Amino acid sequence: MSAHSEAESLLIEAVASHGLAMDSHEIRAALSDGQGGAELALWATTNLSADNLLTVDELSLYNALDRSGQVDRLAELHDLSEMPSLREDDVVAAAAHLVRSTAAVNKQAETLRHQRDAWARLVASRADAHARRRELEASRRRKAESERVRISSEITEIAHGIEFRIAELKQDGDPKGNELHQALDVILKSDDALLTSLQKLGWELNEPDPEEAKSTDKLRETCLRLIKITVETIRTRLDTTYLSALATAQQSRDGSADADEMEALQAELESLYSEILPVAQMAVEQQHLEPALGAIAARSGQSMRKTASSLAYMDQCFDYLLSRINALHTHTELYNAHHAAVQRVVATARDEIASDVPSPDPPLPPSIDAASPVKPPARSKRLSRDLSHHRRRSSGVHDVPAIDSLMQALALPIDAYGDGSAHSQIAALGKLVRERRLKDAGVARAAQDELETAAAERLEDARRAMQRLRDSVLAETPFGPAHLADPGIEQSIQVLGQEVTKAREKLARFDGGEMGWGSLKRDEFVERWAR
Incomplete structure (x- = not known):
């Protein structure tokens, strides 16, 4: 390929890549010029190479730096004549080496982080195991005690609430x-x-x-x-x-008039x-x-x-x-x-x-209570006294479990939940809940039917009265x-x-x-x- 053709291809490629408004015919005419065509071809083959030309992004960045005045400031910081020229292959190799080094460092850091997390988890698991062993017995005791206290307080609140609610309903039932x-x-x-x-x-x-x-x-x-x-x-x-x-006719005495016409x-x-x-x-x-x-x-x-x-x-x-x-x-x-x-x-x-509920027999204490070094008999006695006071019943049993107190609050016999195991108690309570819900639904349906029937009768009476009133008013209207x-x-x-x-x-x-x-x-x- 001649220098003229190489210069033409370089110029056309540069114009196309940088979006310049210049036609290929103009480039050929400039290269064919006798005065400056040879110098233009030499300049193009010398300077228009991949190492010298900027890409579109690089050119945009340079223009932005030039407009902001950063080009002159950066040029004053470094002497460009003393810096060795960099080739694209060197830059690519350096970037690849930097990427590999970064990946190796990240991998090593990830390995160290996993090791540290594993050691931390191991130490924490051992500490948690020891803490759980130490607190297991205390938590069981606290849980049992809190359950007793909670059930006792709930029963007390329910008893007070029922009494207050009955008083309010009685007062509201007899309004002025x-x-x-x-x-x-x-x-x-x-x-x-x-x-x-x-x-x-x-x-x-x-x-x-x-x-x-x-x-x-x-x-x-x-x-x-x-x-x-x-x-x-x-x-x-x-x-x-x-x-x-x-x-006039008598004066004129005109006999020429037709008698039929006159008639x-x-x-x-x-x-x-x-x-x-x-x-x-x-x-x-x-x-x-x-x-x-x-x-x-x-x-x-x-x-x-x-x-x-x-x-x-x-x-x-x-x-x-x-x-x-x-x-x-x-x-x-x-x-x-x-x-x-x-x-x-x-x-x-x-x-x-x-209603009177038969006093239940004192149940056998569970094994966890027998093994527990702390047993609160005074709280059970206070619970029994509270239940006896609010329900107005006398009982000789002072140590009443929570489930027995709940059954007493629901007016149910103690033997309603079978042999006393957790499964039988849950099944018995579920059956009782279903029966009470069915009863409640039946009462609600009956009340709704009575309300709808009475409302329909009253509405029909009111409608007939309004129709009669309206008919009477319209009858008096002209x-x-x-x-x-x-x-x-x-x-x-x-x-x-x-x-x-x-x-x-x-x-x-x-x-x-x-x-x-x-x-x-x-x-x-x-x-x-x-x-």
Whole structure:
């Protein structure tokens, strides 16, 4: 490979590895330059080697040091000309040697640490063995004594707790009626106040609006007068026109008029007299009555919306009262159930305390107690005295073991747990616990069934009472179809409706083609006098 090709490959590789924005054509053009191409090729082959070029990471580190000013400070500390040049192979070999040395040191340190831990464990195990041997007998004695003390204290606490609890339950079972009545009075007074306000609201809604009825009556009376005046005016004008035409015809004495045509006109004129009243009613209704009734209906709509909102408010109030009654009923049932349960528990506790338990025979002392140099007979006597005092029984046995005391506290015979071994005692106590749990579950189910039955009956009674109250309130509310105060006006409106229906039927026939000369005259007459 020539120097030119080697320099080109070195330059291209350096540009690619360092991410420089330079094309290979530019590199070839620079190397082919006659003025500096040879010098560039010589410089590239001399300096662009693996020992001279920095990697991207090294270059980034150098730039960071240069920006922080550390390059100049490091250069001043050492004379770079006196330092021998290092090759990459030497650095790699030194790093490998350092890694091997570090691994050997770590391995030796780990071995020493394991040996030290083993010696420490051996010494600790021997010391623990000696300590356990020394404390074994004392711990057994302390454990037995602590168990006796614990059971004695627990039995004493249970006895005191049962006595105090019975006293509290007895006191709570007979509460003062005044406190309960006062609490119920506060709740029921607020409900009574709400019901009173709802009753006043119902009375207000039940009263009709006198101004609206008065306005409607006055409007209909005015419309009837207007219809009457309009009919009389039209009839007067017709009579005047007819008489004028008749006088003119008599003065002219024109005999050229057709007698049939005159008879038809006269019949048409007579038929118009009967239609003046319906037409006048229609005109007055369209011009005056319907807009006025629309305005009154708008005001009535606002009143109806107010009534609807009031009824919705009353419904919400009733729902609220019903929920309060249900809650009060639930709490009352819970109180009654709690009272009954308290009475049963107190009676059961008194029976258990008052029951006589046969005095057990003194058991043989265990072997560990015989081998123990310390035996506390005074504590056993005090335990026996405490049990005799709290359970109000007299017993001649002073040294009572803990398990016997527990059996006495549970009102069970001593021979209930068999031959006295630990296994038989555990089995007997487990059987007793299962029996007591089954009994407790049965009592709880019976109490729950009684509570649910009583609660269902009370809830059904309360629901029926609320339904009757609500039906009675709604029965007194004017909730139904609206009617006018005057039946005559109602009948007049019905008559007007019938006339309007007839007029629409006639208009439908006219639109269908059943129209003649007389109908045209009638339409002209109606259009003229209905304005």
